[in-house]
Amino acid sequence: xxxxxxxxxxxxxxxxxxxxxxxxxxxxxxxxxxxxxxxxxxxxxxxxxxxxxxxxxxxxxxxxxxxxxxxxxxxxxxxxxxxxxxxxxxxxxxxxxxxxxxxxxxxxxxxxxxxxxxxxxxxxxxxxxxxxxxxxxxxxxxxxxxxxxxxxxxxxxxxxxxxxxxxxxxxxxxxxxxxxxxxxxxxxxxxxxxxxxxxxxxxxxxxxxxxxxxxxxxxxxxxxxxxxxxxxxxxxxxxx
Amino acid sequence: xxxxxxxxxxxxxxxxxxxxxxxxxxxxxxxxxxxxxxxxxxxxxxxxxxxxxxxxxxxxxxxxxxxxxxxxxxxxxxxxxxxxxxxxxxxxxxxxxxxxxxxxxxxxxxxxxxxxxxxxxxxxxxxxxxxxxxxxxxxxxxxxxxxxxxxxxxxxxxxxxxxxxxxxxxxxxxxxxxxxxxxxxxxxxxxxxxxxxxxxxxxxxxxxxxxxxxxxxxxxxxxxxxxxxxxxxxxxxxxxxxxxxxxxxxxxxxxxxxxxxxxxxxxxxxxxxxxxxxxxxxxxxxxxxxxxxxxxxxxxxxxxxxxxxxxxxxxxxxxxxxxxxxxxxxxxxxxxxxxxxxxxxxxxxx
Amino acid sequence: xxxxxxxxxxxxxxxxxxxxxxxxxxxxxxxxxxxxxxxxxxxxxxxxxxxxxxxxxxxxxxxxxxxxxxxxxxxxxxxxxxxxxxxxxxxxxxxxxxxxxxxxxxxxxxxxxxxxxxxxxxxxxxxxxxxxxxxxxxxxxxxxxxxxxxxxxxxxxxxxxxxxxxxxxxxxxxxxxxxxxxxxxxxxxxxxxxxxxxxxxxxxxxxxxxxxxxxxxxxxxxxxxxxxxxxxxxxxxxxxxxxxxxxxxxxxxxxxxxxxxxxxxxxxxxxxxxxxxxxxxxxxxxxxxxxxxx
Numbered sequence: 001x002x003x004x005x006x007x008x009x010x011x012x013x014x015x016x017x018x019x020x021x022x023x024x025x026x027x028x029x030x031x032x033x034x035x036x037x038x039x040x041x042x043x044x045x046x047x048x049x050x051x052x053x054x055x056x057x058x059x060x061x062x063x064x065x066x067x068x069x070x071x072x073x074x075x076x077x078x079x080x081x082x083x084x085x086x087x088x089x090x091x092x093x094x095x096x097x098x099x100x101x102x103x104x105x106x107x108x109x110x111x112x113x114x115x116x117x118x119x120x121x122x123x124x125x126x127x128x129x130x131x132x133x134x135x136x137x138x139x140x141x142x143x144x145x146x147x148x149x150x151x152x153x154x155x156x157x158x159x160x161x162x163x164x165x166x167x168x169x170x171x172x173x174x175x176x177x178x179x180x181x182x183x184x185x186x187x188x189x190x191x192x193x194x195x196x197x198x199x200x201x202x203x204x205x206x207x208x209x210x211x212x213x214x215x216x217x218x219x220x221x222x223x224x225x226x227x228x229x230x231x232x233x234x235x236x237x238x239x240x
Numbered sequence: 241x242x243x244x245x246x247x248x249x250x251x252x253x254x255x256x257x258x259x260x261x262x263x264x265x266x267x268x269x270x271x272x273x274x275x276x277x278x279x280x281x282x283x284x285x286x287x288x289x290x291x292x293x294x295x296x297x298x299x300x301x302x303x304x305x306x307x308x309x310x311x312x313x314x315x316x317x318x319x320x321x322x323x324x325x326x327x328x329x330x331x332x333x334x335x336x337x338x339x340x341x342x343x344x345x346x347x348x349x350x351x352x353x354x355x356x357x358x359x360x361x362x363x364x365x366x367x368x369x370x371x372x373x374x375x376x377x378x379x380x381x382x383x384x385x386x387x388x389x390x391x392x393x394x395x396x397x398x399x400x401x402x403x404x405x406x407x408x409x410x411x412x413x414x415x416x417x418x419x420x421x422x423x424x425x426x427x428x429x430x431x432x433x434x435x436x437x438x439x440x441x442x443x444x445x446x447x448x449x450x451x452x453x454x455x456x457x458x459x460x461x462x463x464x465x466x467x468x469x470x471x472x473x474x475x476x477x478x479x480x481x482x483x484x485x486x487x488x489x490x491x492x493x494x495x496x497x498x499x500x501x502x503x504x505x506x507x508x509x510x511x512x513x514x515x516x517x518x519x520x521x522x523x524x525x526x527x528x529x530x531x532x533x534x535x536x537x538x539x540x541x542x543x544x545x546x547x548x549x550x551x552x553x554x555x556x557x558x559x560x561x562x563x564x565x566x567x568x569x570x571x572x573x574x575x576x577x578x579x580x581x582x583x584x585x586x587x588x589x590x
Numbered sequence: 591x592x593x594x595x596x597x598x599x600x601x602x603x604x605x606x607x608x609x610x611x612x613x614x615x616x617x618x619x620x621x622x623x624x625x626x627x628x629x630x631x632x633x634x635x636x637x638x639x640x641x642x643x644x645x646x647x648x649x650x651x652x653x654x655x656x657x658x659x660x661x662x663x664x665x666x667x668x669x670x671x672x673x674x675x676x677x678x679x680x681x682x683x684x685x686x687x688x689x690x691x692x693x694x695x696x697x698x699x700x701x702x703x704x705x706x707x708x709x710x711x712x713x714x715x716x717x718x719x720x721x722x723x724x725x726x727x728x729x730x731x732x733x734x735x736x737x738x739x740x741x742x743x744x745x746x747x748x749x750x751x752x753x754x755x756x757x758x759x760x761x762x763x764x765x766x767x768x769x770x771x772x773x774x775x776x777x778x779x780x781x782x783x784x785x786x787x788x789x790x791x792x793x794x795x796x797x798x799x800x801x802x803x804x805x806x807x808x809x810x811x812x813x814x815x816x817x818x819x820x821x822x823x824x825x826x827x828x829x830x831x832x833x834x835x836x837x838x839x840x841x842x843x844x845x846x847x848x849x850x851x852x853x854x855x856x857x858x859x860x861x862x863x864x865x866x867x868x869x870x871x872x873x874x875x876x877x878x879x880x881x882x883x884x
Contacts, residue, residue: 382855549696
């Protein structure tokens, strides 16, 4: 189990965003993280990736506790996350953006550039190196977000709603990218609202509701789970 | 099939050609011109102006490392400048130590002070960081004034005229000009190195979006600190050069807020966060100031600063990127057409 | 001894009132626009020169010219906000800082050119008079300055708490987006706030003239004190600025009494300590993100 989350609780003021969440992720698999809006999915990402410290509980990455580490230290260890609303370095070019990622592992600018090119080709951004990041389309921004994260050569990659805002063709392309990432040996945790997509590609699904885990298991099981259906009752979800 | 291969080959060659940085050509040209000027021109005033230009280009480049690349607006850099000036001067006057060595000693002290100041201060954002830096420089000035036994307070210190290479005192201005040139070249090279290295990329990332940078493994505080230490070191060297050139230092002059602002202003006018910005800024601003001061005399003392201030305000409102990036923009549009033409030609061929 | 200490304390408090008045404008502007007006001291300098010249040329008593100077500074504030501050509000904090720094340089040196570096003072019949209140000697001009400062501060409180405009200003300071959604014209509020902030400095300049001389760089001296006060009280917090002013006045008086040589350094040390230990100041919450507390 490359990632273990044990009893994580996180409160903000009076609000408990996460209540005793526990689960494990097997290496090389894709875990889909779903739940209605406000369920605590991004908060969970923030805790795992070191942006927040948990009030209770622990996060174990490759057997080592990491909840006390800073975000950049966790990235060094091999866990990288993307952001729900893409955060490109607007005034830098695409390749410069990705190089910020690749410099983590590369020892000189030449190597960093080469590795960045690889990451860009992987997500289909080849040819756009010198475009200023600010001027990219949503779809390309999402790809940039992924390329940048991939450039850090993570063992575990957390993708936060990387498919939001994409049209059907782009969705298919992004799904393909995700599958190829898994193929390369990287473990993925994916937050998504686009049900068909995520159910399709994940080995395991974890459902959060009001900060609590209400279901966990293979997609078909979770889809039939009464509590899950109830949580989503009245929620609109996309069948792409 | 062949056309496509030609295209790829064309692009690869293009990439290879672009690798020799045009900046190096500019630098070489600059060195040649400046050196020639130094050796040919004998007029003291013009040489002085050239020395001041290169001095400010270097000092502002040093500021630019933390201010431009690092995005942390220090208006207290006079602190390091003053430390450099006083350290080398005191070591020279009291112990006869060569100012070249004193310069390095001053640099070391500045680095230590910078580490002590910088580490807690980086938690502060925007104007609050700036305020702290201003306060530190003022405190140092007050200390310099009150430590009369050591620094002679507001009376200041004179560097005795004992010309010799190891004393860093020269009879003719041309030698000072060559030293200033060397200093400026070093700063340009340092800036160029930073820009394309991990430090530069990480600093740019931190400037753009600290959270995203952290998520990519950037230890933001550490890199800001690196930038500050490098910046402090070189600013300190500038202080020693000034002491050796002007041969007189006093607290209100070397720890002046005006000086800190000038360093920042030059970089902003030329283009903050670029290699050539501070240099261009110095070439624009310094001669203007020197000529204004020389020609208008006492009656309009302060006019140069009024002009500086006005230019700064206008730059900030109209051209926040600075002069160099705007020119770079225009130049980019030229070569782009050539590339498109080359690939198009490759496509045409069977 | 107690009498001496009481004397020191009173001097400190009285001057602190004026420091408070200078600082309140600065903190108000920051609270609403998140801009630190580095030229704030220069506006004080202009107010003082205006008071001086009105006295010198027309014999107008400073306490009478308060009204003229305040109006003048209010207009100056509007003009500055409209031409210099507004264009950079959308830019990076760096540009905002340098816009006002640039203005500060221009104003300081323009004053140097026009009025030269000499120290100018206003000497009215009462400016050196001293009142005896019990065992204490109280300078009339200082007392008046304090009373005016207190009165203006109370008026400002009333304005912010009770009037619609005042509430609108507080709204924008608290949450710009919410204010926008409530139909508040942010541009207009920014403009008026800057005007008010500068006008307050106008009052301060007028009441300071009988006490202090004016010279082109007098602004730098006072603005640094104002920064310390504002940071101590909490950026954006008007009550904090008032209390901070009093505290700094006391600190200055006592350190001037015990350790005159390092008097200047004391409040910078306070400043640095506050910024590093409790950057939000004694009362501040506004702008906490800017101060790096996350």
